[in-house]
Amino acid sequence: MIRSDEGLLMLKIYDAENFPNPKRVRLALREKGALDQVEFVPVDVKSGELRTPEMRAKNPDATVPFMELEDGTVIGRCNPIIEFIDATFDGPSLTGAAPQERAHISAMNLRVEEGLLDAGADYFHHATAGLGPDLETDQVPAWGERQKRRTQETARYLNGVLADQEYLAGDNFSVADITAFTGISLAGALGLLPDEDLAHLDRWKAKVAARYES
Ligand SMILES: N[C@@H](CCC(=O)N[C@@H](CS)C(=O)NCC(=O)O)C(=O)O
Numbered sequence: 001m002i003r004s005d006e007g008l009l010m011l012k013i014y015d016a017e018n019f020p021n022p023k024r025v026r027l028a029l030r031e032k033g034a035l036d037q038v039e040f041v042p043v044d045v046k047s048g049e050l051r052t053p054e055m056r057a058k059n060p061d062a063t064v065p066f067m068e069l070e071d072g073t074v075i076g077r078c079n080p081i082i083e084f085i086d087a088t089f090d091g092p093s094l095t096g097a098a099p100q101e102r103a104h105i106s107a108m109n110l111r112v113e114e115g116l117l118d119a120g121a122d123y124f125h126h127a128t129a130g131l132g133p134d135l136e137t138d139q140v141p142a143w144g145e146r147q148k149r150r151t152q153e154t155a156r157y158l159n160g161v162l163a164d165q166e167y168l169a170g171d172n173f174s175v176a177d178i179t180a181f182t183g184i185s186l187a188g189a190l191g192l193l194p195d196e197d198l199a200h201l202d203r204w205k206a207k208v209a210a211r212y213e214s
Pocket of ligand 1: 019
């Protein structure tokens with residue numbers, strides 16, 4: 001890829017730093033030692049910037065993160081962006097190498113994304129004030145409560161998975177751990193986690209958090 005005068009790759013990541021999904025991409029870049037290799041473009045999610053006609057023309061998903069490549073190609077959503085990052089930068093693989101390993105990681109990643117992170121976000125958007133009345137125009141509170149229960153079911157399931165292995169897809173850290181760490185952090189912040197002993201999940205969470213302490 002082409003580099004700018006400052007030595008950055010011509011790769012722009014549009015994001016909002018403290019939002020959960022943008023955090024997934026930042027953690028992936030960090031795992032690859034490439035946080036300083038891209039240009040971050042801040043987006044004001046709460047003001048509705050994503051939903052303006054200009055922004056929708058660039059990014060029809062109307063969500064962050066999305067990336068823009070040097071030829072103007074725009075790609076949205078965390079999973080394709082992280083696949084791109086994983087293939088572009090050196091460092092341990094986040095998405096696996098052999099076909100079976102890749103499929104296994106991808107399946108766990110999607111299970112965690114839907115059951116934990118998306119479910120927690122659904123609770124936030126539907127059962128709380130979410131991003132405020134201007135943006136949360138179609139709330140279904142019962143759906144939010146249903147998704148809270150799904151978050152809790154997934155947390156219990158992950159606790160069971162982690163009873164027998166170090167990381168969610170096996171012995172090695174992967175993108176599934178990034179998605180789950182972000183999802184558990186969101187669920188914790190929203191008070192969604194079940195009020196019971198999930199010791200394996202707690203041990204795993206502390207271990208992943210330690211990767212990002214320095
Ligand atoms: N599955 C999408 C989720 C993206 C998403 O929902 N991002 C949130 C921020 S964490 C967003 O842009 N929300 C804007 C809105 O709800 O209007 C992905 O993988 O990127």
